[in-house]
Amino acid sequence: MRAQDIMHPEDAKAIRLIKSVPGCGELVRKFMKLGYEAQYRGENLANMIKVTSRNFPDIYAIFKEVTVKIGIMEPELYVYNDPMMNAYTYGETRTFIALSSSLVERMSKEELKGVIAHECGHILCRHTLYLTIYETLKEMGVFLGLIPWMMFSPLYLALQYWNRKSELSADRCGAAVVGEETYQSVLIKLASGMKEDSRQPDCLVEQGKAYEALKHSSLWNRIQQEYQCIFYSHPQLCVRALELDRWKVSYAYRSQRNRY
Helix, strand or coil: CCHHHHCCHHHHHHHHHHHHCCCHHHHHHHHHHHCCHHHHHHHHHHHCEECCCCCCHHHHHHHHHHHHHHCCCCCEEEEECCCCCCEEEECCCCCEEEEEHHHHHHCCHHHHHHHHHHHHHHHHCCCHHHHHHHHHHHHHHHHCCCCCHHHHHHHHHHHHHHHHHHHHHHHHHHHHHHCHHHHHHHHHHHHHCCCCCCCCCCHHHHHHHHHHHHHCCCHHHHHHHHHHHCCCCCCCHHHHHHHHHHHCCCHHHHHHHHHC
16 A cells, blocks of 8 residues: 555645744754654553564454555554543654554454554554654643743644644545445444444434534634634544545545455
8 A cells, every 4th residue: 555545635735734834844853863752662661561463462463464454564552551442653763553442342353453554544654753743742842831832833733733634544544444334433433432332334424514514604603613623633533434435435445445
């Protein structure tokens, strides 16, 4: 699989926007020199369980299958204890994927494969460098107060906008590997938090259409919804579902599914 096969146009556009921010190139070089990601790897080794052929072999088998299909080198994979369903990717020089325990427990085998494929999609599209900068800026600036807001806010907001768009590309990777319908089930479980539930497979798509109609019903509604989302790290789940529903009729989706 190639990055251009799945990359969402808004993702590519947002990356160009980030690169246009003054000082971005220099900041990237400084981050690479600092090796800030080593701190997170230490945290993983200290408090998470690394997935291998001996630890959680079933998860590792799914993971290995996905990385081979997508065609990336295996990153490190960890499982951590958390009642919230979540997964994330971090690191540029030594990339890792982390899965929460509740996500592993509530997803079916195919759904979990879709989640792992989503995270591998971030790696394939080279999102990991910008994700590392984004998370580090957030911690150093927002939480620790080490960087004045006015100094890093233009780049931070650009990264925040890009981060939302990058999820659309990663969703495409997940859907390409397991199929759009299975991946829609992943999104529904993330929205409901339930392991098994009685619902229509396209319920989030329908909600996405209703949300889009609300958003565009007036200028004021659009302003409200845009403002609501400005500090979100991810697009709304119904928006992600609707984007995939539109992509499934494309030649790019059909050609990827024919491969898998």
